[in-house]
Amino acid sequence: xxxxWFKPANNNHWADWFLKEHHRFTITGxxxxxxxxxxxxxxxxxxxxxxxxxxxLPLLEYLPAELVEHMWVxxxxxxxxxxxxNHMQALAEQRWPSPTEDVYGFKVVVRLRQTHGVKxxxxxxxxxxxxxxxxPGEWLTxxxxxxxxxxxxxxxxxxxxxxxxxxxxxQPWHDAVAEFDFDQPPEPDAVAALVGQYRDYLLNAxxxxxxxxxxxxxxxxxxxxDWRAHGFTPLPSSVSSDITHPWTKVFDKHYRYxxxxxxxxxxxxxxxxxxxxIILIDxxxxxxxxxxxxxxxxxxxxxxxxxxxxxxxxWFSRTILRQQGISxxxxxxxxxxxxPAAYHxxxxxxxxxxxxxxxxxxxxxxxxxxxxxVSALQATDPGxxxxxxxxxxxSRQYIEAEFEPLPEAISAxxxxxxxxxxxxxxxxxxxxxxxxxxxxxxxxxxxxxDHHE
Amino acid sequence: MSEPVSPYRAxxxxxxxxxxxxxxxxxxxxxxxxxxxxTSGGRLxxxxxxxxLGLLALFAFSIVDAIWYLQGAYVESPVLAVVLSVLLAAFxxxxxxxxxxxxxxxxxxxxxxxxxxxxxxxxxxxxHSAIKELNQHAATFSADSFAAHRFRQYQHSVQDDxxxxxxxxxxQRMVDEPVAxxxxxxxxxxxxISGSLAFVSPNHLIQTLTILWISLRMVRRVAQxxxxxxxTTGNWRLLTILAQNLAAQSIFDLASDEIANQIxxxxxxxxxxxxxxxxxxxxxxxxxxxxxxxxxx
Numbered sequence: 001x002x003x004x005w006f007k008p009a010n011n012n013h014w015a016d017w018f019l020k021e022h023h024r025f026t027i028t029g030x031x032x033x034x035x036x037x038x039x040x041x042x043x044x045x046x047x048x049x050x051x052x053x054x055x056x057l058p059l060l061e062y063l064p065a066e067l068v069e070h071m072w073v074x075x076x077x078x079x080x081x082x083x084x085x086n087h088m089q090a091l092a093e094q095r096w097p098s099p100t101e102d103v104y105g106f107k108v109v110v111r112l113r114q115t116h117g118v119k120x121x122x123x124x125x126x127x128x129x130x131x132x133x134x135x136p137g138e139w140l141t142x143x144x145x146x147x148x149x150x151x152x153x154x155x156x157x158x159x160x161x162x163x164x165x166x167x168x169x170x171q172p173w174h175d176a177v178a179e180f181d182f183d184q185p186p187e188p189d190a191v192a193a194l195v196g197q198y199r200d201y202l203l204n205a206x207x208x209x210x211x212x213x214x215x216x217x218x219x220x221x222x223x224x225x226d227w228r229a230h231g232f233t234p235l236p237s238s239v240s241s242d243i244t245h246p247w248t249k250v251f252d253k254h255y256r257y258x259x260x261x262x263x264x265x266x267x268x269x270x271x272x273x274x275x276x277x278i279i280l281i282d283x284x285x286x287x288x289x290x291x292x293x294x295x296x297x298x299x300x301x302x303x304x305x306x307x308x309x310x311x312x313x314x315w316f317s318r319t320i321l322r323q324q325g326i327s328x329x330x331x332x333x334x335x336x337x338x339x340p341a342a343y344h345x346x347x348x349x350x351x352x353x354x355x356x357x358x359x360x361x362x363x364x365x366x367x368x369x370x371x372x373x374v375s376a377l378q379a380t381d382p383g384x385x386x387x388x389x390x391x392x393x394x395s396r397q398y399i400e401a402e403f404e405p406l407p408e409a410i411s412a413x414x415x416x417x418x419x420x421x422x423x424x425x426x427x428x429x430x431x432x433x434x435x436x437x438x439x440x441x442x443x444x445x446x447x448x449x450d451h452h453e
Numbered sequence: 454m455s456e457p458v459s460p461y462r463a464x465x466x467x468x469x470x471x472x473x474x475x476x477x478x479x480x481x482x483x484x485x486x487x488x489x490x491x492t493s494g495g496r497l498x499x500x501x502x503x504x505x506l507g508l509l510a511l512f513a514f515s516i517v518d519a520i521w522y523l524q525g526a527y528v529e530s531p532v533l534a535v536v537l538s539v540l541l542a543a544f545x546x547x548x549x550x551x552x553x554x555x556x557x558x559x560x561x562x563x564x565x566x567x568x569x570x571x572x573x574x575x576x577x578x579x580x581h582s583a584i585k586e587l588n589q590h591a592a593t594f595s596a597d598s599f600a601a602h603r604f605r606q607y608q609h610s611v612q613d614d615x616x617x618x619x620x621x622x623x624x625q626r627m628v629d630e631p632v633a634x635x636x637x638x639x640x641x642x643x644x645x646i647s648g649s650l651a652f653v654s655p656n657h658l659i660q661t662l663t664i665l666w667i668s669l670r671m672v673r674r675v676a677q678x679x680x681x682x683x684x685t686t687g688n689w690r691l692l693t694i695l696a697q698n699l700a701a702q703s704i705f706d707l708a709s710d711e712i713a714n715q716i717x718x719x720x721x722x723x724x725x726x727x728x729x730x731x732x733x734x735x736x737x738x739x740x741x742x743x744x745x746x747x748x749x750x
Binding site for chain 2: 052053054055056058059061065066290341344373378381390392393397398399400401402403404416417418419420422427428429431432433435436438439442
């Protein structure tokens with residue numbers, strides 16, 4: 001076998017070139033978009049499909065079940081292993097996996113038997129390697145801050161807070177700034193007090209479904225950036241425009257520290273080059289609040305599309321220079337099982353509208369993109385009508401929810417109405433419901449397949 | 454239920470229901486058992502019985518004729534006349550049944566061929582009609598066929614959120630393509646056997662009979678894979694190709710004989726002749742197989 005020729009030299013790099021096919025995925029998901037559950041489902045489905053021979057992921061042609069020898073999971077260098085077992089245990093205890101507060105990496109390796117005549121003897125198998133990085137969604141919204149100075153960021157943050165829906169939650173923060181004495185020296189206590197006020201605003205806005213919150217890293221506990229020691233806030237333009245102002249100087253220094261010691265390593269390590277991107281979107285948060293929330297989500301996605309490098313790479317730049325752009329983008333609306341199937345077309349239409357800004361930034365580049373609805377775990381059942389569904393409520397009671405039609409467009413959404421998110425709990429039979437999840441096969445086939453529309 | 458108070462009117466109305474939630478079953482497993490063509494189970498086929506009855510009747514008539522000639526008293530032998538009538542009736546009845554069955558089989562094949570759905574057209578239509586059409590088509594598969602075996606797996610994989618295009622593609626991947634692959638495997642294997650037998654056969658009569666036997670066997674096996682009953686493959690187009698094959702093989706035999714004569718009468722010439730005939734037999738069998746697959750796909 002060819003691996004035996006390479007292994008004695010202990011140079012697996014050569015074997016990698018011939019026998020391995022790498023797919024690097026970056027999953028761009030905001031906080032609470034369902035990344036961890038998606039990873040958990042994906043790994044479970046691949047495992048049960050490869051090892052148990054279960055007919056899940058039926059539309060996935062790229063990994064024919066009859067050619068799969070086996071699959072295994074490996075850690076990615078420099079990352080903690082994704083806590084799959086903890087998440088499965090949580091589901092077994094009827095809890096949703098807890099939100100990610102740290103970064104995890106893992107590789108799923110699927111070994112396929114080679115079937116072509118000559119290749120079968122020379123290269124007896126192909127390992128298809130999927131690399132995934134799971135990270136707190138809060139980190140993602142901070143990436144655009146890398147390209148801005150403190151003054152630019154401060155002005156844009158103020159501008160965002162002056163518009164709805166952020167404005168609805170920013171009043172206490174605005175009042176605190178209005179009363180704050182910027183003539184006092186920026187002593188640590190005074191800085192901590194101002195940063196504390198700003199963080200309260202961020203936490204409140206996040207609780208109310210706002211996605212574009214910077215710095216998102218301030219929202220996490222002790223696992224991320226030390227915002228207590230190096231915190232900063234947007235400053236009124238009268239202060240931030242004066243570069244000699246003591247508060248501007250301090251916050252500018254903290255902002256640079258944040259960029260250099262937190263964001264740059266984060267981007268290089270966690271958001272490193274990938275060739276496929278899944279942009280995971282939770283539309284239900286927007287539908288739960290208001291159309292302004294959906295517009296704000298659209299704006300956030302548009303900003304995020306600026307951060308990544310798009311475009312198809314040739315063999316030379318990909319293999320020799322180790323540089324590559326994202327060549328396929330999947331816009332994915334998660335948790336589609338929280339809406340009756342009769343409204344899935346409407347949800348897809350809404351997804352297309354919400355991603356219009358991001359699409360506009362990539363459509364003139366050699367990038368293939370598609371929109372998908374995914375349910376990583378079928379937490380609901382069909383209801384008594386085609387426009388209703390049933391789910392386990394917070395007290396494990398069984399509830400039927402009857403939906404009115406979704407708006408045709410975001411603009412058509414009434415300002416006085418909303419679609420509350422169903423607080424569906426983990427069903428008892430969570431495993432078959434993962435394996436019967438919908439849309440993941442379609443999504444993987446698009447990302448892995450050679451042919452696209 | 455304790456829901457947070459919202460300033461908006463909820464467009465979702467909720468109520469508690471008394472029913473218990475349904476329990477989801479694990480997905481079906483990919484079939485691990487190898488499909489095998491159904492065997493006849495060692496019973497005598499109707500054709501054999503008919504043949505035997507015919508022989509028996511012939512034998513009986515011969516005996517009766519002999520007795521009558523000996524006794525010369527036809528009117529004085531009512532019992533024998535009854536026995537002969539019964540045998541003759543049974544023979545005729547069986548023969549008629551065989552003919553009727555072949556006619557029915559022929560009609561079934563044509564019905565199958567006319568009903569073969571246009572998958573690309575189905576993929577453009579709506580999902581329900583596509584599923585209905587595919588189900589109707591699959592209803593013509595015999596229960597123990599490979600096609601039916603694959604169709605059952607396809608049915609376990611179809612999900613309610615799949616579009617017509619995805620459903621048809623799934624059908625192609627899980628039924629159409631594996632069936633065609635299996636049929637091609639059979640054609641390849643039978644062609645190899647046909648070539649080998651042609652190579653070792655001592656004379657042209659045996660060679661022709663061998664090719665005829667292998668060809669008929671291949672037609673039957675391929676038809677089994679596609680889900681047509683073994684006895685219902687009597688399609689004129691296939692028989693025409695089969696006849697063409699036999700004719701081509703005979704012409705090839707003459708040509709190879711002549712070439713062998715021209716070279717010499719040595720063992721090498723004989724080897725070359727037999728090799729060429731073997732290749733020709735295999736190729737002609739492949740031609741028949743391809744025509745069959747094209748017809749049934």
